[in-house]
Amino acid sequence: MLKIQGLNTHYGAIHALKGIDLEIHKGEVVSLIGSNGAGKSTLLSTVTGIQKASSGKVMLYDEDITNIAPYQLSKKKISISPEGREVFPDLTVLENLRIGAFSISNKGEIEKNYDRVFALFPRLKERIKQQAGTLSGGEQQMLAVGRALMSSPELLFLDEPSLGLAPNIVLLIFDMIKEIQKQGVTILLVEQNANLALQTSNRAYVLENGLITMQGDAKEIANNPKVKEAYLGIG
C-alpha cells in the first residue's frame, strides 16, 4: 500500500533520515519504534509532506506521493493523529470532529463517521458540547484519533498515542487501535512505548539515529535480545 524508498531528510546540516526503506501492506498495523530523537516524527512529517524530503520516494500503491501537499492527504485517504494531539482547544468535541471531515461532502458519510467514532469512544459522545481544551489528556487523545477517522481514511498514521497518558487509558486506546484495524484501516503506529506497540502490531521497524536497524514480525522483534534490553527494559 505504502512504500518508502531511500528516503533522506535534512534539517540544514542535520541529516535526520538516512535512506529509509519501509513498507506497509494493506490491513496491517506496522509500528515504528525508536528512542527520543531517532527520527520517528521526522519520518511522519516527511511522508505527510510537512517536511521536504531531500531524496527518495514515497509511493502510495502505484502513485508517487513524495512531497505531497499536506492538504491533499485526505484525498488520498490518508489521515494523521499528530503527536501532542493538537485538538482545537476553544472548539467543542463535535466541532473538532466536524473539522476532521472537511474533505467529505456526503452528509450520510459524515453521520456514519460520527457514529463510528462514538461507538469506539463513547466518552466523546457524552462530551460533544464540551470545549476540547477542558478534556482530560486521554479524552483529547481519543478526540485526536476520532478526528483523524472522520475523513474515512484507508491509511492512518498515529504519532505517539500513549504520550503522557495514564496506563489504563493507554490500554483503552490501544484496544481501539486494534478495533480500527479490524474495521479495515491500515495503520502506522509511531511509539516510544515499544512494549505496547509491538503487542498491537503485525510488523515493526526499529529506527536509530535516522537509520532502520531492525525490521520484521512484531513478535520476533519483541523477542530480540537487543530490543528487549534497549526498548523493553528487560535483560
Ligand code: ATP
Ligand atoms: P521524539 O520521540 O523525541 O519526538 P523522534 O524520534 O520523533 O523523537 P525527531 O523529532 O524526528 O525524532 O528528530 C530527529 C532528529 O532531527 C533529532 O536530532 C532532532 O533534533 C532533529 N530535528 C527534528 N526537528 C528539527 C527541526 N525542526 N530543526 C532541526 N532539527 C530538527
